[in-house]
Amino acid sequence: MISKGASSIVKSAVQASFLLSMALLLFLPGCAPKPKVHQRGDIAQAAAATYVAPGDLDQYYIFYSGGQSGSVFVAGLPSMRPILTIPVFAPYPATGYGYDQESKAMLGKYTWGDVHHPALSQTKGDYDGRWLFVNDNANNRVARIDLHDFKTKEIFGPIPNVSGNHGGAFVTPNSEYLLAASRFSVPLPKGTYLPIEQYATNYHGVVTGLAVDAKTGHISLGWQVLMPPLDFDIGSLGKAASEGWAFWTSYNAERATGKLEVTSTQRDRDYIVAVNWKAAEQAIKSGKYKMIDGAKVIDPRDAPGVAFLVPCSKSPHGVDVTPDGKYFVGSGKLVGITTVFSFAKLQQAIAAKNFTGNEDGIPVVNYDAVKEAEVNVGLGPLHTQFDDKGYAYTSLYVESAIAKWKLGTWEVVDKIPVSYNIGHLAIPGGDTVHPDGKYVLALNKLSHGRHLSVGPAQPEDTQLIDISGDKMKLLYDAFTEPEPHYAEMIPADRLHPIEVYAQAENHDPNAVWDVQHTGIKREGNHVVVHMTAVRSNFEPNKIEVNQGDLVTIYLTNIEQTTNEIHGWALEEYNIQIAADPGETKTIEFVADKPGVFAYYCTKFCSALHQEMQGYLLVKPKGGAGTKTASTHGSHEQLASAGSR
Ligand code: RUQ
Numbered sequence: 001m002i003s004k005g006a007s008s009i010v011k012s013a014v015q016a017s018f019l020l021s022m023a024l025l026l027f028l029p030g031c032a033p034k035p036k037v038h039q040r041g042d043i044a045q046a047a048a049a050t051y052v053a054p055g056d057l058d059q060y061y062i063f064y065s066g067g068q069s070g071s072v073f074v075a076g077l078p079s080m081r082p083i084l085t086i087p088v089f090a091p092y093p094a095t096g097y098g099y100d101q102e103s104k105a106m107l108g109k110y111t112w113g114d115v116h117h118p119a120l121s122q123t124k125g126d127y128d129g130r131w132l133f134v135n136d137n138a139n140n141r142v143a144r145i146d147l148h149d150f151k152t153k154e155i156f157g158p159i160p161n162v163s164g165n166h167g168g169a170f171v172t173p174n175s176e177y178l179l180a181a182s183r184f185s186v187p188l189p190k191g192t193y194l195p196i197e198q199y200a201t202n203y204h205g206v207v208t209g210l211a212v213d214a215k216t217g218h219i220s221l222g223w224q225v226l227m228p229p230l231d232f233d234i235g236s237l238g239k240a241a242s243e244g245w246a247f248w249t250s251y252n253a254e255r256a257t258g259k260l261e262v263t264s265t266q267r268d269r270d271y272i273v274a275v276n277w278k279a280a281e282q283a284i285k286s287g288k289y290k291m292i293d294g295a296k297v298i299d300p301r302d303a304p305g306v307a308f309l310v311p312c313s314k315s316p317h318g319v320d321v322t323p324d325g326k327y328f329v330g331s332g333k334l335v336g337i338t339t340v341f342s343f344a345k346l347q348q349a350i351a352a353k354n355f356t357g358n359e360d361g362i363p364v365v366n367y368d369a370v371k372e373a374e375v376n377v378g379l380g381p382l383h384t385q386f387d388d389k390g391y392a393y394t395s396l397y398v399e400s401a402i403a404k405w406k407l408g409t410w411e412v413v414d415k416i417p418v419s420y421n422i423g424h425l426a427i428p429g430g431d432t433v434h435p436d437g438k439y440v441l442a443l444n445k446l447s448h449g450r451h452l453s454v455g456p457a458q459p460e461d462t463q464l465i466d467i468s469g470d471k472m473k474l475l476y477d478a479f480t481e482p483e484p485h486y487a488e489m490i491p492a493d494r495l496h497p498i499e500v501y502a503q504a505e506n507h508d509p510n511a512v513w514d515v516q517h518t519g520i521k522r523e524g525n526h527v528v529v530h531m532t533a534v535r536s537n538f539e540p541n542k543i544e545v546n547q548g549d550l551v552t553i554y555l556t557n558i559e560q561t562t563n564e565i566h567g568w569a570l571e572e573y574n575i576q577i578a579a580d581p582g583e584t585k586t587i588e589f590v591a592d593k594p595g596v597f598a599y600y601c602t603k604f605c606s607a608l609h610q611e612m613q614g615y616l617l618v619k620p621k622g623g624a625g626t627k628t629a630s631t632h633g634s635h636e637q638l639a640s641a642g643s644r
Pocket residue numbers: 116117166234317318382383422423424485486
C-alpha cells in the first residue's frame with residue numbers, strides 16, 4: 001500500500017538492525033553491567049540534592065502507575081520517599097479498600113487491574129490538580145482518583161468494543177476527554193466469535209473518547225472511531241499548535257496473527273495514527289456514526305478528516321508531542337533513530353492529499369512530506385520527554401540509557417547510562433505545555449544487583465536524574481513494587497488535600513455523630529446498625545443477630561482530628577475496613593456462621609486501642625444454646641483440618 005516515502009526508513013532500519021544485533025550480544029543475561037562506583041564528590045552532591053530534612057517537605061508529588069498491582073503509588077520528589085498507595089482496581093486491606101460496600105460496588109467482580117498511564121487533569125494544557133485518571137489494560141477500564149482526598153471515586157468500564165485498554169488514559173488540554181486506543185483487535189461487538197483467519201478483514205480496534213464532566217469529573221462514554229486491526233500502542237495528545245489532535249503508534253501493519261515477534265515485523269514500517277478528535281466530535285453531531293454495543297462508532301470511511309496514518313519506523317512504541325505542539329516524535333523499537341514529524345507539514349500534506357495509500361478508508365500520508373528530522377538517539381528508543389529549555393530526552397531500552405538531544409539542531413548532546421532497560425521516562429509537568437527542567441525519572445524495568453537481595457522477585461528501579469545542567473547526573477535509586485510504567489509529577493503547592501472529612505461535608509444519610517443516634521434495628525431478617533467509632537470505643541459494642549441475617553453496618557468515624565483513623569475488622573468473616581476522620585463506611589455481610597465473633601479496631605489509634613473492640617453474637621438456626629463438643633466439631637475449619 002506504500003510506494004514512496006519508505007526508502008529512508010528502510011536504510012535506517014537496515015543499519016539499525018545490525019546495531020541492534022550487536023547490542024543484543026552485549027546485553028545477554030549474565031553480562032549485566034555492574035553498579036557504577038561514583039566519585040566522592042558526586043555522592044556528596046547527589047546526597048545534598050535529594051536530602052529532605054526530617055520535618056521538611058518534598059517539592060513535587062510523584063504519581064506512579066502501579067501496573068499489575070492495580071494501584072497508584074505516591075512518592076515525594078526529590079527525596080523519592082514513598083508516601084501512600086492508592087488502591088484503584090484491586091482490594092487493599094491496608095486501607096480497607098474493597099471490603100466496604102462503596103468500594104466493592106466500584107470493583108464489581110474484578111479483583112485486579114493493570115495500571116500503565118496516570119493522567120492528571122488539565123486546564124489550558126497545565127495540570128490543574130483536580131483529578132488523576134488511570135487506565136486498566138487488563139479489564140478495559142479507566143478510573144478517577146480525586147486529589148482532594150486521594151481516593152478512587154469512580155471506575156468506568158469495561159468500555160464497549162475495547163480490547164486491551166493500553167493506549168490511555170490521556171487527558172485533553174482542558175480535560176474534555178480521556179482518549180485511549182485499543183491494544184488488541186477483536187471481532188466487534190465484544191462477545192462475537194469469528195475464526196482467527198478473519199483477523200485481517202473482520203477484527204477491529206477502536207479509538208475511544210470518554211467524556212469528562214467539567215464540574216464533577218464524572219466519566220461517560222463519548223464516541224469511538226473504528227480502526228483497522230493494527231495493535232495500537234501508546235500515545236500523546238496534541239497541545240497548543242496541535243490542540244484537537246491525538247497520536248498513537250501502532251505495530252503489526254502486517255495484520256498478522258501467531259508469533260507476532262516474527263509475523264508482525266516483516267515490513268519496514270508501521271504507522272502512527274493521527275486522530276482529529278474535534279472532527280470526531282463534529283462527525284457525531286452530524287450523525288455520521290453507527291451504534292455498536294451502545295457506543296456511537298464513527299467509520300473513517302464515512303467521516304473523512306477524522307483519522308490519518310503516518311508511516312514510521314517499524315515496531316514503534318511511544319509517540320510524544322513537544323510542549324509547543326509543533327512536533328511529534330515517534331520511535332521504532334528496532335532502530336537506532338527516532339523520527340521527528342512536523343504537525344504543520346502533516347496539515348499541509350493532508351490539504352494537498354499527499355497520500356501514498358489507505359488502510360480501511362484511513363489515508364496514509366507520505367512519510368517524507370511529514371518528516372522533519374531523524375535523530376540518531378541510540379538503541380531501542382521508546383519514549384521521549386521534553387524540558388523547558390528546548391531539549392528532548394529519549395529512553396533507550398536496549399542501550400539502557402537516556403539520550404538528550406536538541407530540538408531544532410536534532411543533535412544528541414548528552415547520554416547517561418541507567419540501570420537497566422528503561423521503559424518510560426518522566427519529567428515533572430512532562431505532558432503539559434510547561435514542563436519543568438530540573439529532573440527526569442528513569443523508570444527502569446530491571447534492577448538486578450542494585451538493592452539488598454530479596455530473592456528472585458526483584459523490585460523495579462526508578463532512578464532520579466538531575467537535568468538542570470549540561471550534563472545529566474544520577475542522583476538516586478528508588479525501588480518500588482511491581483510495576484510502575486509511567487509517572488506524572490506535579491508541584492506540591494498545586495495540591496491542597498483535606499486532612500479530615502469535615503462533619504458538615506459528610507452527606508451520607510446514614511452518618512451518625514452522636515452516640516444517642518447509634519443503634520440496632522431489625523426489619524425482617526435484615527439487621528441495620530448505625531455505629532460510631534471514636535477513641536477508644538465502638539458504639540454499639542454488642543450486636544446480636546440470628547444466623548442467616550443480612551447485617552448492614554453504617555460506621556462513622558466521628559473524629560475531627562487529623563490522622564485518627566479507625567479500622568473495623570470482623571474475625572473469620574474476611575472483613576477489614578477503615579474509616580478516616582469524619583468518614584462513613586458501609587459494611588454488609590450475611591451472618592452465616594454461628595457463634596461469637598469479635599470486631600476490633602485495626603489501627604493503633606490510642607493508648608487504649610486494644611480495648612477498642614466489640615462482639616457480634618450470631619444465634620444458631622434452631623435457637624440459641626451451648627454447642628456440644630461434637631456439634632462444634634462440624635465447624636468448617638475443624639472439618640477441613642480433618643480433625644474428627
Ligand atoms: S507502555 S515502557 Cu504500557 Cu506506557 Cu511504554
